[in-house]
Amino acid sequence: MSSGGGGGGGGAGGRFFQNPFQDYVGGPVVKNDDHIRGLIQSYVNLIVDNTKPGRNSDHRGDLYVGDAGIAYMFLRLHESGLFGADALQYAKQYVANAKSKAVRYAARAEERCSYLCGNAGIYAVSAAICHKMGQRQEMDEDLRNFASGITVCKKIDFNKNGSDELLFGRAGYLSGIYWLHQTIDKKLFAHDTLNTICGVIIESGKRYSAAHRSPIPLMYHCWGDEYLGAAHGVSSIMHMLLESPFQANPNCTELAAVRATINSLLSLQDAEGNFPVTLQDYLQRTRDETLVHWCHGAPGIVYLMAKAYIVFKDPKYLQSCVRCADLVWRKGLLRKGPGICHGVAGSGYVFLLLYRLTADPKYLYRAIKFMEYLTHEEFIRYARNPDRPFSLYEGYAGTVCFLLDLLRPERASFPFMDVFDTKC
Numbered sequence: 001m002s003s004g005g006g007g008g009g010g011g012a013g014g015r016f017f018q019n020p021f022q023d024y025v026g027g028p029v030v031k032n033d034d035h036i037r038g039l040i041q042s043y044v045n046l047i048v049d050n051t052k053p054g055r056n057s058d059h060r061g062d063l064y065v066g067d068a069g070i071a072y073m074f075l076r077l078h079e080s081g082l083f084g085a086d087a088l089q090y091a092k093q094y095v096a097n098a099k100s101k102a103v104r105y106a107a108r109a110e111e112r113c114s115y116l117c118g119n120a121g122i123y124a125v126s127a128a129i130c131h132k133m134g135q136r137q138e139m140d141e142d143l144r145n146f147a148s149g150i151t152v153c154k155k156i157d158f159n160k161n162g163s164d165e166l167l168f169g170r171a172g173y174l175s176g177i178y179w180l181h182q183t184i185d186k187k188l189f190a191h192d193t194l195n196t197i198c199g200v201i202i203e204s205g206k207r208y209s210a211a212h213r214s215p216i217p218l219m220y221h222c223w224g225d226e227y228l229g230a231a232h233g234v235s236s237i238m239h240m241l242l243e244s245p246f247q248a249n250p251n252c253t254e255l256a257a258v259r260a261t262i263n264s265l266l267s268l269q270d271a272e273g274n275f276p277v278t279l280q281d282y283l284q285r286t287r288d289e290t291l292v293h294w295c296h297g298a299p300g301i302v303y304l305m306a307k308a309y310i311v312f313k314d315p316k317y318l319q320s321c322v323r324c325a326d327l328v329w330r331k332g333l334l335r336k337g338p339g340i341c342h343g344v345a346g347s348g349y350v351f352l353l354l355y356r357l358t359a360d361p362k363y364l365y366r367a368i369k370f371m372e373y374l375t376h377e378e379f380i381r382y383a384r385n386p387d388r389p390f391s392l393y394e395g396y397a398g399t400v401c402f403l404l405d406l407l408r409p410e411r412a413s414f415p416f417m418d419v420f421d422t423k424c
Contacts, residue, residue: 014335015291015292015331015334015335015336016292016331016332016333016334016335017333017334017335017373017378017379017382018333019329019330019332019333020373020376020378021369021372021373023329023362023365023366024361024362024365024366028361029361029364029365029368030368031364031368031406033407036371036403036406036407037082037407039371039374039375039403040077040082040400040403040404041082041083043396043399043400043403044073044077044083044400046390046396047070047073047390047395047396047397047400048090050389050390051067051070051094051390059097060101060388061097061098061099061100061101061102061122062098062114062116062117062118062121062122063115063116063117063121063122063125063392063393064116064117064121064167064341064391064392064393064394065387065388065391065392065393065394065395066098066101066122066391067094067095067097067098067101068094068095068098068121068122068125068126069391069392069393069397069398070094070390070391070392070397071090071091071092071093071094071095071098071125071126071129072091072125072392072397072401072415073392073397073398073400073401074087074088074090074091074094075087075088075091075125075128075129075132076400076401076404077091077400077404078091078132080404080407080408082404088129088132088133091129092129092133095122095125095126095129096126098122098125098126099122099123099126101122102119102122102123102145105118105119106119109152109158110152110158110159110168112145112148112149112151112152113149113150113152113153113158113168113169113170113172113173114149114167114168114169114172114173115166115167115168115172115173115175115176115416116166116167116168116172116393116416117167117168117172118168119145120146120149120172120173120176121172121176123142123143123145123146124142124146124176124179124180126138126139126142127139127142127143127146127180127184128179128180128183128184130142131183131184139184143180143188146176146180147189149173150193150197153170153173153197153200154196154197154200155200156200156203156204156207157204161222161223162220162221162222162223162232163204164201164204164205164220164237165220165222165227165231165232165233165236165237166230166231166232166236166237166240167231167232169222169237170197170200170201170204170237171201171236171237171239171240173197174194174197174198174240174241174243174244175236175240175243175416175417176416177189177194178240178243178416178418179416182418182421191245194244194245195244195245195246198241198244198246198254199254201237201240201241202218202241202254202257202258204220205217205218205219205220205234205237205257205261206218206257208220208221212226214226214279215264215279215283216234216261216264216265216279217257217260217261217264218234218237218238218257218258218260218261219234219261219279220233220234220237225278225280226278226279226280227277227278227296228265228268228275228276228277228278228279228296228301229275229277229291229293229294229295229296229297229300229301230294230295230296230300230301230303230304230417231294231295231296231300231341232295233278233296234261234265235265235275235300235301235303235304236300236303236304236417238258238261238262238265238304239303239304239307239417239419241254241258242258242304242307242308242311243307247311259308259312262304262305262308262317265301265304266305266316266317266320268282269298269320269323270290272327273298273323273324273326273327274290274291274292274297274298274324274327275290275297275298275301276290277290277291277296277297291342292327292328292331292332292334292347293334293336293341293342293346294340294341294342294346294347294349294414295341295342296342298323298324298327298328298350299324299328299332299346299347299349299350301324302320302321302324302325302350302353302354303353303414303417303419305317305318305320305321305324306318306321306353306357306419307419309321309357310419310420318357318358321353321354321357322354324350325350325351325354325363325366328347328350328351329351329366332344332347332348332350332370333347333370333373333379334346334347335382335383335384336383336384336386337383337384337385337386337389337394337395338374338383338395338396338398338399339386339391339393339394339395339396339398339399340392340393340398340399340401340402340414340415341393341394341398342394343386343394343398343399344370344373344374344379344383344399345370345374345398345399345401345402345403346398346402346414347370348366348367348370348371348402348406349367349402349405349412349414351363351364351366351367351370352364352367352402352405352406352409352412353412353413353414353419355367355409355412356409356410356412356420364409367406367409368406371402371403371406374399392415398415401415
């Protein structure tokens with residue numbers, strides 16, 4: 001979720017590598033699944049060798065860069081049938097280690113609904129693993145721990161740093177509910193519960209927007225900044241609202257406010273296809289260059305535009321997605337590593353999204369080329385080593401998820417941001 005890196009160029013400088021590949025010119029797209037499976041195996045071996053539970057006492061437990069994220073990767077491996085019968089056992093080991101760390105934060109109310117960076121995500125993944133293993137008693141206990149976040153979410157300002165964003169706020173908690181509905185049972189959480197949380201998000205956005213005279217109808221802050229991107233910003237908040245039950249009612253006032261906010265965000269997309277990091281950057285022209293990352297920029301905001309296209313059927317949202325993808329093709333070979341938050345795999349996921357959205361083979365071709373760049377000499381030599389190189393969002397665990405989805409592109413989805421599946 002950090003912002004580093006700068007312009008293009010070869011060698012050791014800049015934010016992204018110049019794309020060395022010719023774009024798609026037609027014809028059949030060749031995908032070497034054996035090569036992809038081999039790459040998956042090599043990354044999994046690397047992760048296990050460096051992150052065995054108990055080896056690193058300061059290793060975090062959360063989904064974003066901790067053991068729960070690696071457990072999620074192994075759950076995905078189990079579901080794919082790769083890595084043999086051991087994948088689920090590994091998932092259980094990693095999530096057990098994550099849960100041992102969750103205990104120390106249990107007294108902090110905000111941790112109960114913090115999904116990607118807190119306890120809610122740990123318990124959600126543990127519940128899904130226990131569901132696969134038939135461990136009903138532990139699954140029920142995990143779900144009770146996860147559900148303890150509902151009460152916290154109903155408080156409009158439970159976190160002074162921001163209560164609504166994706167990593168530790170209400171939007172992330174909603175993404176966890178949706179994922180549990182996909183993974184375990186769509187009846188786990190009642191529509192009334194979801195609508196209540198969504199209502200608080202909308203009220204929070206209205207209050208902040210009015211208090212700060214924002215040009216965006218529903219606006220939010222995180223650490224005092226008005227972020228627009230997926231990690232901390234309004235785009236992922238609107239995305240999670242679009243996944244809620246009220247999106248089925250096209251005449252509801254809440255949906256009208258969400259759509260107006262999406263349209264305001266869309267108006268900020270520049271000629272290149274990108275978006276500012278914060279609203280302040282746009283209004284005050286304080287940043288010379290925007291970022292092409294999932295966390296900040298088009299590679300994350302594209303998921304909102306894709307969902308808006310699916311819900312509202314307006315071609316302007318699809319056009320926005322195409323512009324995002326074209327930008328990522330030009331500037332998405334990021335120097336910050338292989339991860340999904342601000343790395344090459346996160347960029348590659350944009351093409352898998354567009355492939356599912358349009359069925360255009362160009363996007364599958366582009367995703368394959370970004371996979372190939374992971375073993376390109378220039379990337380190996382000059383890419384930066386992330387702070388948590390084996391984790392889900394910064395490192396190779398997320399890359400493994402991207403490669404698994406590349407094997408089955410017709411079912412691909414960025415972790416916890418599936419725009420196609422019916423969540424409720």
